[in-house]
Amino acid sequence: MLERALNGSKNYWIWIAALMSVIGVAVVCYLYQLWFGLGMTGMSRDVSWGFYIAQFTFLVGVAASAVMLVLPYYLHHYKAFGKITVLGEFVAIAAVTMCLLFIIADMGQPQRLLNVIFYATPHSMLFWDMIVLNGYLFLNVIVGWNALSAESKGVPPPKWIKPFIYISVPWAVSIHTVTAFLYCGLPGRGFWLTAVLAPRFLASAFAAGPALLILLCLLLRKLTKFDAGTEAIQTLSKIVTYGIIINVFFFFCEVFVACYSQIPEHLDHLQYLFFGLHGKGALVPFMWLSMILMFTGIVMLLIPKIRTNESTLAVACVAIFIGTWIDKGLGMISGGFVPSPLHHVNEYIPTLPEIMITLGIYSVGMLVLTVLYKIAISVKEEAAGIS
Amino acid sequence: MPNKKQIYDRDKVAIGLAIFVALISFPFWFNMGKASPAPEIKLSDKAKAAKQCIAPTAYMRAEHMAILDLWRDTVVRDAKRVYSTNDGLTFNMSLSTGENSCMGCHVTKADFCDKCHNYASVRPYCWDCHIAPKENK
Amino acid sequence: MMENSRRRFIKIAGITAAGFGLKPVTDVLASGGAPKKASPIGDTSAGNKALTAKRWAMIIDVKKMAHEETIHQCVEACHKLHNIPKLDNKRHEIKWIWEEEFKHAFPGQHHEHMSEEIQHAPFLVLCNHCENPPCVRACPTKATFQREDGIVLMDFHRCIGCRFCMAACPYGSRSFNFRDPRPFIEEVQEKFPTRMKGVVEKCNFCAERLAEGKQPACVEASNGALIFGDLNDENSDVRKVLKSNYVIRRKPGLGTGPQVYYMV
Known part of the structure; x- marks a missing residue:
């Protein structure tokens, strides 16, 4: 299986090399962080979690979204997802890998990582997060x-993987x-x-996970001979539509509770994020x-004409992916720390x-993701060739 | 599939293997001929005069790191800071604070700690926080 | 007692509800990891000089604190003794005890027509050594833990620097070593270790001084404005003051049970 990742076009290797060079620069930066300490980040005594934890939070979501393929395919035998379910699972693998790396990047004493296991503490949500x-x-x-x-x-896949599925x-x-429990249980x-x-x-x-998957499917169709199928993409787009509407609905539930109750401890953070507080509002334009x-x-997804046209669907997916990324990857964590508990x-x-x-x-x-997809697509192309 | 068993690219494989073996054995040939004799611990005058540590020398030599690990938990977490031997001597269970602590007696960190640690290439992070007694030179 | 049993019930209910059935395992783990091999000889004890209590608590007499001088002395005494670095970058700041205005120490409780005196009085803030500390609940390694006498402590040897405790603390009492603090300590005290980069720290109610039979450093430096003692001892100074004075605590509605009381 793995050997398929070692056999690619020139563009494939250029892409791998490009990724490796970014990783190389990042490794140097990380060594600097190890030597200097987390002070080289923008985090502070008041905002003690920043970009790393925010990306972690966002990517846990991307990882979890694989279930939107696994569930219809394996539980409801929805055949259209047969070709892409493994692509969803591979997104999950890549996303969880990033999550774990972000956690390590955020630690002050990463060499003590195993303390979480040596001194396992079931009343800490972080312990359960590690396990899940x-x-x-x-x-x-x-x-x-x-x-x-x-x-x-x-x-057919071996029977013993059924329980795992x-x-x-x-x-x-x-x-x-x-x-979510990491955050929502803190007084x-x-x-x-x-x-x-x-x-x-x-x-x-x-919303974000399937939107990403639609974009990946469209990209794969351009770059390879693999076609996810119109039906699969259209079903995904409906999942995205429901997801994003429910997300915005939940957000408005929160806005209502904060704004109608007028309790400052809840309201202040929203005010900071959307209007700025005490003259400070770096996140206002982003929010x-x-x-x-x-x-x-x-709006785009609700209009059938736009949703069924794959180029406009792609635009909608990009909008939703970036929108939810800002919401979770920028606002969610900083927003909780500003203002501080001492206001x-x-x-x-x-x-x-x-x-x-x-x-x-x-x-x-x-x-x-590239390596896993390379393998998956090669396998699928071969299988298609045989049949 | 070819029937004959043969190695493709025999030369390349051989060169690759040679490089691999050379790299993985790097620590051995890099340090060849540099073996130095095991260092002798130099006790401070104060430690010499005391004659006795909290446990016999052989035990201390083998187990001091385990004792320190145990003691730091006992002091910080159980608030027990006084150690008494069976023959009635008491010690302050502390690495570096005060007369009756480890470094209060073993006042020369360079001779007592670093020598062996350097030799064995271990770098305990004790001194990132604990303050070694000033050595009068 | 009621409080305690209710809390215990909630804890147990939570664990059961989680449905992990790991109770025997978690019991061992909850006791602080695998039991360690004990030293073959000798015995360990708290020593006979140590001050002990069932529950340590502090009362801050804000009126007596009104002098800048007193506040300054308390903060200096603590920060000097515990090798607190003075970092110029405000983001990296480390503090165990410091002063805040009323509206920051007690957010949500100030109002427009508050007396000038209270509005601008310096309020000393520090770790509240909560009866029900959220930081201890959040810590994934028990690096921060509550002693039997109520003091919430840090085990710097164990802290992995995840800063979950900082997010959990509703009083902003915790600081993180964003960089090596050593170069920024003005006058290193050999009696107390410094910290290393990447660990969280906070007030320890001077556990190291209590062990030697001394009151906390800030209390000693406060000219009587700070009172420290055992809340469970009916004849202690703290109990006497609480009996005859009205006191407030920071964010009592959160159920953390702060053990620092303010006499306004």
Whole structure:
């Protein structure tokens, strides 16, 4: 199987080399961070989590969204997803890999990582997050790899992976739920202290993840002979539509609670994000852009003509992906820390090396995804050739 | 599939293997001929005069890291800071604070700690936080 | 007692609801990891000089604190003793005890017509050594933990620097070593270790001084404006003051049970 990743066109190798060079620069930045400490990031005493944890949160969602393929295909035998389910699982593998790397990048003492296991602490949500994330990675590797290698041999997947497939469905929900529980169980952080956080995380995940997958399918059709099929893409687009609408609905539920109750501890964060607080509002343009993008996406997807046209569908997917990324990858974490519990307004702005490390981790994810997709597409092309 | 068993690109494989073996054995040939004799610990005058540590020398030599690991938990987490031997001597269970601590007696970090640690290539991070006694030279 | 049993019930209910059935395993783990081999000889104890209590608490007499001088002395005493670095970059700042205005120490409780005196009085803030500390709940390695006498401590040897505790603390009492603090300590005290980069730190109620039978450094430097003692001892100074004075606590609605009381 793996050898298929070593045999590619010139463009394939240029792409790999490009990713590797970004990773190389990021490694240098990370070594600098190891030597200097996390002070080289934009994080502070008041905003003690930044870009890394925000990307982690967003990518957990992308990973969880694989369930939107696994569930219809394996539980409802929805045949149209047969060709792309493994692509969804491979997105999950790449996304969880990035999540784990972001966690490590964010640690002050990464060499003590195993303390989480040596001194396992069940009352800490981080402990459960470690378990569900690693478990999810394991499940997707097992299921995706076995399904694909069965396909390459032209036989049905082995029976013993069935239980793993069934477990992976609730497990996908659990990874994003536990990730939300990291935040929403903390007293004194009004922005996160809401029961709708986990559902909202899941809704935005089921919008962003499938949107990414549609874009990947369209890209694959351009670059390779692999065609995901119109029906699969159209079904995905409907999933995105529901996901993004439910996400925005949950967001408005939060806005209503904060604005109607007028409780400052909840309201202040929204005010900071959308209007600025005490003259500070670095995120204001981003948050509005996010709103505009998500709404544009909704309107576009609701119009059948636009949704069924794959070029306009692609535009809608880009809008939704970026919109949800800003929402979770920029606003969600900083927004919870500003204002601080003592009501000081100290903003967070990531530094250049911090952004480089972030890009490096994204490159690792794309590298993993490229290699896995290369293998998957080769297998599928061969299988199509045989039949 | 060819029937005959043969190695493709025999030369390239051989060169590759040679490079691999050379690289993986790097530490051995890099350090060849540089073996130095095991260092002798030099006790401080104070430690010499005390004659006795918290446990017999052989035990201390083998287990000091385990004791330090255990003690730091006992002090920080259980608030037990006084150690008493069976023959009634008491010690301050601390690496670096005060007369009756480890470094209070073994006042020469360079001779007592670093010598062996350097030889064995271990770098305990004790001194990132704990402050070694000033050595009068 | 009611409080405690309710809390225990919620804990157990939570674990059961989680449905992981790992109770025996978690019990072992909850006790602080695998049991370690004990030293073959000798014994360990707290020593006979140590001050002990069932629950340590502090009362801050804000009126007596009104002098800048007193506040300054308390902060300096603590920060000097504990090798707190002075970092110019405000983002990297480390503080165990510091002063805030009323509206920051007690957000949501100030109003327009508050007396000038209170509005601008310097309020000392520090770790509240909560009865029900959210930071301890959040820590994935028990690097921050609650002692039996109520003091919430940091085990710097164990901290992995995930900063979950900082997100969990509703009082902003925790600082992170964003860089190596050593070069920024003005006058290194050999009696107390410094920290290394990448770990979280905060006030420790001077656990190292209590062990030697001394009151916390800030209390000693406060000219009587700070009162420290055992909340469970009816005859302690803190109990006497609480009996005859009205006190407030920071964010009592969160259920954390802060053990620092403010006499306004």
